[in-house]
Amino acid sequence: MDIRTSTVFIPGATSGIGLALALRLQAAGSTVVIGGRRTELLEELAAHHGFDTVALDITDPASVTAARDTVLERHPELDTIIAMAGVMAVEDVRDPDFLDGALRVVETNIVGPLRLVAAFIGHLQTRPQATVMTVSSGLAHTPLAVSPTYNGSKAFIHRFSExxxxxxxSTSVEVVELVPPAVQTDIMPGQADEPSYLTLDDYADEVMELLGANPHAHEILVERVKFLRFAEVEGRYEAAVAAVNG
Incomplete structure (x- = not known):
């Protein structure tokens, strides 16, 4: 992925990591299209930052298809998609309502990216060089006890990406997996103010440095996430799990 010249579609870029990367990719020279469900926020971001925007609900197959058609009509040169949208929830499998929440996480975090890949992969293969960027998590490798379905959904994304x-x-399409650690965002209540988490700006800046230094990387691993990513292969899995859940 060339951060200077790509045309990028980022569903789920109205806040958090998605928006932070959208702003930095645009500043680096890429053309960025953002998608999301909140049309008023899309309009605000378009006015303030000049993004092209597309309304999109990745839990709705018709919405994904319509967004694909709109993006490709406006930007036939599109060469990169970043499947950023995701949700996280505190769960207890003993709760009678556990399944309803778990299915929402699966629909957003697993089925949503599958829909996006299915919708855009045909077009991306027509480009001389193209990228699918998936978004997993350090928790795919070292689980947090309170979020079992989120952990599992990100483990799926990791293996699917590989x-x-x-x-x-054998095609022109590269697959890059973004593997965030705990970052100060609003994905969970209170997380944006947790001082032990990596700040959003620091995370996004380090990601851009890594993408710029190695545009053909398979995984984007900031230093903070390596504690989680390599816990098992380095023989310290139990200690890492204890630390994450301490």
């Missing part, structure tokens, strides 16, 4: 890369090896 397999997708194998399937697309």
């Amino acid at each position: 397999t997708l890369r194998l399937q697309l090896a």
Whole structure:
């Protein structure tokens, strides 16, 4: 992925990591299209930052198809999608309502990215160089006890990304997996103000440095996430799990 010249579509870029990367990619020279469900926020971001915007609900198949058609009509040169949208919830499997919340996480975090890939992969293969960026989490490798479905959904994204890369090896499409640690965002109540988490600006800046230094990277791993990402392979899994859940 060339951060200076790409045309990028980022669903889920109205806040958090998605918006932070959208702003930085635009500043680096890329053309950025953002998507989201809140049309009033999309309009505000378009007015303030000059983004092209597309209304999109990744839990709705018709919405994904319509967004794809709109993006490609306006930007036939599109060469990158970043499947940023995701949700996280505190869960207890013993709760009678556990399944309803778990299915919402699965629909957004697993089925949503699958819909996006299915919608855009045909077009991306027509480009001389293209990128699918998925978004997993350090919690795919070292779980947080209170968010079992989120952890599992991100583990799925990790393995799907690696397999997708194998399937697309003979094409022009590269697969890059973004693996965030705990970052100060609003994905969970109170997380944006948690002082032990990486600040959003620091995270986004480090991601851009890594993308710029290695545009063909398979994984984007900031230093903070390596404690989680490599806990098992480095033989310290139990200690890492204890630390994350302490």
